[in-house]
Each structure stands twice: as C-alpha cells, then as structure tokens.
Amino acid sequence: xxxxxxxxxxxxxxxxxxxxxxxxxxxxxxxxxxxxxxxxxxxxxxxxxxxxxxxxxxxxxxxxxxxxxxxxxxxxxxxxxxxxxxxxxxxxxxxxxxxxxxxxxxxxxxxxxxxxxxxxxxxxxxxxxxxxxxxxxxxxxxxxxxxxxxxxxxxxxxxxxxxxxxxxxxxxxxxxxxxxxxxxxxxxxxxxxxxxxxxxxxxxxxxxxxxxxxxxxxxxxxxxxxxxxxxxxxxxxxxxxxxxxxxxxxxxxxxxxxxxxxxxxxxxxxxxxxxxxxxxxxxxxxxxxxxxxxxxxxxxxxxxxxxxxxxxxxxxxxxxxxxxxxxxxxxxxxxxxxxxxxxxxxxxxxxxxxxxxxxxxxxxxxxxxxxxxxxxxxxxxxxxxxxxxxxxxxxxxx
Numbered sequence: 001x002x003x004x005x006x007x008x009x010x011x012x013x014x015x016x017x018x019x020x021x022x023x024x025x026x027x028x029x030x031x032x033x034x035x036x037x038x039x040x041x042x043x044x045x046x047x048x049x050x051x052x053x054x055x056x057x058x059x060x061x062x063x064x065x066x067x068x069x070x071x072x073x074x075x076x077x078x079x080x081x082x083x084x085x086x087x088x089x090x091x092x093x094x095x096x097x098x099x100x101x102x103x104x105x106x107x108x109x110x111x112x113x114x115x116x117x118x119x120x121x122x123x124x125x126x127x128x129x130x131x132x133x134x135x136x137x138x139x140x141x142x143x144x145x146x147x148x149x150x151x152x153x154x155x156x157x158x159x160x161x162x163x164x165x166x167x168x169x170x171x172x173x174x175x176x177x178x179x180x181x182x183x184x185x186x187x188x189x190x191x192x193x194x195x196x197x198x199x200x201x202x203x204x205x206x207x208x209x210x211x212x213x214x215x216x217x218x219x220x221x222x223x224x225x226x227x228x229x230x231x232x233x234x235x236x237x238x239x240x241x242x243x244x245x246x247x248x249x250x251x252x253x254x255x256x257x258x259x260x261x262x263x264x265x266x267x268x269x270x271x272x273x274x275x276x277x278x279x280x281x282x283x284x285x286x287x288x289x290x291x292x293x294x295x296x297x298x299x300x301x302x303x304x305x306x307x308x309x310x311x312x313x314x315x316x317x318x319x320x321x322x323x324x325x326x327x328x329x330x331x332x333x334x335x336x337x338x339x340x341x342x343x344x345x346x347x348x349x350x351x352x353x354x355x356x357x358x359x360x361x362x363x364x365x366x367x368x369x370x371x372x373x374x375x376x377x378x379x380x381x382x383x384x385x386x387x388x389x390x391x392x393x394x395x396x397x398x
Contacts, residue, residue, distance in 0.1 A: 004123070005136040006150065006158035015130045016150060016158065022067040023075040023105040024097045026054065030079040031096050047080040068128040071105045078106060104151035115141050115162075125160055135160050154234035169256035169312045178259040179366030181325070181358050182267065184296045185343050188251065188305065189358030191366040196251060198300055199243045201236065209236050248304050256313040263369030266319035269303040318369045329353050330363040 008016055034044045045053065054072055058065040064072075085091035107128065114126040123137040127150065145162035152158050179191035188196040201209060212233050219226035255262050273294040278284035309317050328335050334350035341347050346357040355363075 001149075001161040002139070002142060002145070002164055003159050003161040004138060004141075006125075006160045007134045007136065008130075008158055012127075012130050012133055013158070016127070016133075016152070017103070018067055019071045019105045019127075019129070019150070020103040020152065021099070022064060023071050024099065024102060025064075026072045026075040027079055027094075028096050030076060031094060034083065047076055050076045050080075070107065070128050074106050074108060101154065103153075104149055106147060106149045108147040110146060110148060112143070115145070133160075153238055155238040156231065156234075157238070166311050168314060169253060171256075171260045171313070171316060172258065174260060176259045177261040177263060177366050177370045178255065179320075179362040179364070179369065180255070180262060180264045181362040181365060182265060182300065182302045182305070183358055184293070184300055186358045187300045189356070189362045191359065191362040193356075193359055195356070195358065198247050200299065201240050205236060205239070209233065212236070244299065244301050245304070248301050248308055252305060252308040252312055255309060256316070259316075261316055261318060261369060262309055262313060263318045263320050263365045264306055264309070265322040265325065265365060267302060267306075267322060269297065273297050320365050320368045325364045325368075326357065326361045328360075328364050330355065330360050330367070 030050060037044045051073060054076065058069065079094060082091065082094040086093050115123065117123045117137055121137050122134055123141065124132040124134050125148065127133050141162055142164040145164050147163045149161045149163070150158065151161070181189040183189065186195050187198040190196070212229055216226065216229045216233065219229055275294070276284035276287050276290035324335050326340060327337050329339060329348035329351060331353035332348060332351040334348055336349045339346055339348050340357050342357070344357055346355050346360040
C-alpha cells in the first residue's frame with residue numbers, strides 16, 4: 001500500500017462518511033448472516049446471493065440507495081475474501097465493524113485518468129458519488145495501481161492508499177549475515193552491536209496524555225467535552241503510532257540493503273500477547289503485569305518488523321528457534337541461565353565472556369543462521385576455511 005494524506009472539503013467529508021457507514025452496514029449484515037449459520041441449517045449466502053439481496057435492499061431503503069453501489073458491493077467482496085482467508089487458515093474470523101473505529105471503504109478497477117496531479121504537492125483522485133478529492137502528492141502514484149482504499153483514523157485524518165506490489169530491496173551481494181534480537185527494553189539488538197529503540201511519545205506528550213486521561217475519567221459520558229478529550233487522546237496516539245511505523249519502515253529497509261541474510265527469532269507474537277485474564281472458574285494470575293507486558297510487546301512492533309522484512313527481502317529472512325539464545329555464551333557456547341545477570345549484562349559463568357545480553361543473543365541467532373546456510377551448501381561451520389571467501393552462493397534452509 002502506498003498511502004497519501006487525503007484533504008476533502010467539508011461537503012466531501014460528509015459524503016465520504018456516508019460511504020463508510022454504508023460499507024460498514026453491509027459488512028455487519030454479512031457477518032450476522034454467517035454467525036447465524038449452525039449445522040443443520042441452510043448454508044450462509046454467497047457473494048452472488050448477497051449482491052441480489054443488496055439490490056432488493058437498495059430498492060426498499062432510500063438512504064441505502066443514495067449511496068454508491070460500487071462501495072457496497074466491494075464491502076461484500078471484501079467480506080467474501082475474509083471468509084476465504086478464514087477457511088484457508090491464514091486469518092481469523094472477520095468481526096463486526098464499529099463506527100468511529102472502522103471507517104473506510106475500497107474502490108477497485110480504477111482507470112489511469114482517475115488519478116491526476118495538479119501541482120508539485122497536490123493531486124486528485126476520483127471517488128464515486130464524491131467527485132475529485134485532493135490529496136497531498138508526497139511521492140509519485142504508481143502506474144500499476146488498480147484499486148485504492150479510503151480510510152479515516154480515530155484522530156479524524158483521511159488517507160487514500162493505492163494497492164501496489166511492494167518493491168523488493170536488492171541484496172548487496174556481500175554474503176553478510178546479521179542476527180536481530182527483539183526485546184522490550186531494546187527493541188532490536190543487532191549482532192553488529194547496534195541497539196535500536198522504537199520511538200515513542202516524548203516526555204511532554206506523555207505528561208499531556210496522562211492529564212487527558214484523568215480529564216476523560218471525570219467527563220460525563222455522551223458530553224461534547226468528553227468527545228473533545230477523546231479526539232485529543234486519539235491525536236496523541238496516532239502520532240506515536242505513525243512514529244513507530246516510520247521507524248519500522250526505515251529499519252527494515254536499512255537491514256535489507258546492508259545484509260544478504262537477516263536472521264530473527266521465530267516468535268509467535270499473537271500467542272505471546274494473549275490475555276492472562278483466564279475464566280471465572282480458573283482466573284489468571286498477575287493479570288495487570290501481563291497486560292503491561294503485552295502492551296510493551298505490541299508497542300515494540302515485533303510482528304510488523306518481521307512482516308516488512310519479509311516483504312522487502314523475500315527469501316533472505318531466516319527464522320531461528322529462540323530456545324536458549326539468551327542463555328548461550330557466544331564465545332564458548334556454554335548454556336547457563338545464571339550467565340544473564342540482568343536485562344543488559346551477560347557474564348558467562350564458564351569462560352567469563354562479558355557482553356551486552358541482547359547483542360550476545362543476536363550473535364547466537366546470526367551464528368545459527370550462518371551454520372544452517374553453510375550446512376546447506378556442504379561447507380564447514382562458521383569460521384572454517386569455507387567461510388573465508390564471500391558467500392555469494394549462500395543457500396537458506398528453514
């Protein structure tokens with residue numbers, strides 16, 4: 001996705017919100033139809049039958065007929081694709097969409113003349129029932145774009161994202177392997193010794209967020225004051241989220257450009273961030289501490305970093321079993337949990353090797369990936385004679 005900041009007029013914004021409302025309404029109806037299905041009942045309607053039902057609904061309800069049939073049918077098509085992803089085992093079951101949180105719709109089969117440039121920093125895109133809507137031309141729109149999605153975040157900002165195949169970052173061809181250890185205190189520690197930390201809100205912004213949260217707790221539900229406070233909180237939250245995404249994009253691009261192979265831990269982030277609340281019969285323990293850890297893991301963007309690396313360097317990202325990577329000495333390979341003295345200090349109990357704990361783990365990840373590659377091409381372990389020349393024929397096994 002190539003995303004741009006959309007700049008609609010107040011009249012256009014009202015129509016865009018109507019499109020979002022119609023797309024959300026159609027999606028939720030499709031969710032309800034599939035949720036109603038049980039063994040022994042008639043199967044849930046498919047895309048063709050849902051389109052026929054949509055036609056009858058548009059004939060009956062004026063407010064639905066006033067919207068764009070392209071937007072509404074595309075919402076049904078997106079839901080059909082979501083169900084296909086569920087049955088394929090790649091995604092979870094699609095859930096209901098909520099006003100104020102899920103605001104957006106998709107337009108497909110766009111033509112080249114549906115997007116045009118007005119000036120150096122201003123462009124326009126044609127939206128059904130809305131007309132030409134301006135957006136900030138921060139970079140060229142790819143000619144291969146054939147669909148776009150219009151969204152509105154919780155801070156009230158509109159964006160248009162054109163669907164294109166992401167460009168692949170070419171490997172440098174040096175045969176270098178880097179290990180990446182992901183953590184909470186240090187977001188990404190590299191085997192080169194670099195310690196990378198994802199940016200967050202500054203101290204002043206964090207203090208203001210705390211004040212806003214306290215004011216929100218005192219505001220009356222449903223009041224205009226509460227709505228203004230929630231909007232201010234959303235603006236701060238989106239600022240932090242934008243900074244994290246920008247850091248991920250820059251970090252993943254830099255790693256893909258500098259190294260031939262990027263080795264990361266094979267972490268199940270979804271399972272690691274599950275709630276520890278438990279059930280009424282078997283309640284969980286240390287729920288508040290686990291909640292704070294889950295938030296820290298999500299804020300560190302572990303999953304997004306691995307995903308963007310796979311997009312930019314396909315075939316060059318190796319996932320390593322994380323077992324004992326933090327307990328193994330990179331110098332003598334001795335495994336002892338007591339060697340990790342603290343979050344930052346690793347002091348081997350066997351040979352006395354001293355290093356940053358996260359960098360030591362990253363070096364172990366790198367050595368494991370390099371060992372797998374050498375074994376795959378029939379060479380000697382890392383550090384042997386077969387590794388003295390650049391490994392341009394590096395092969396990877398998973």
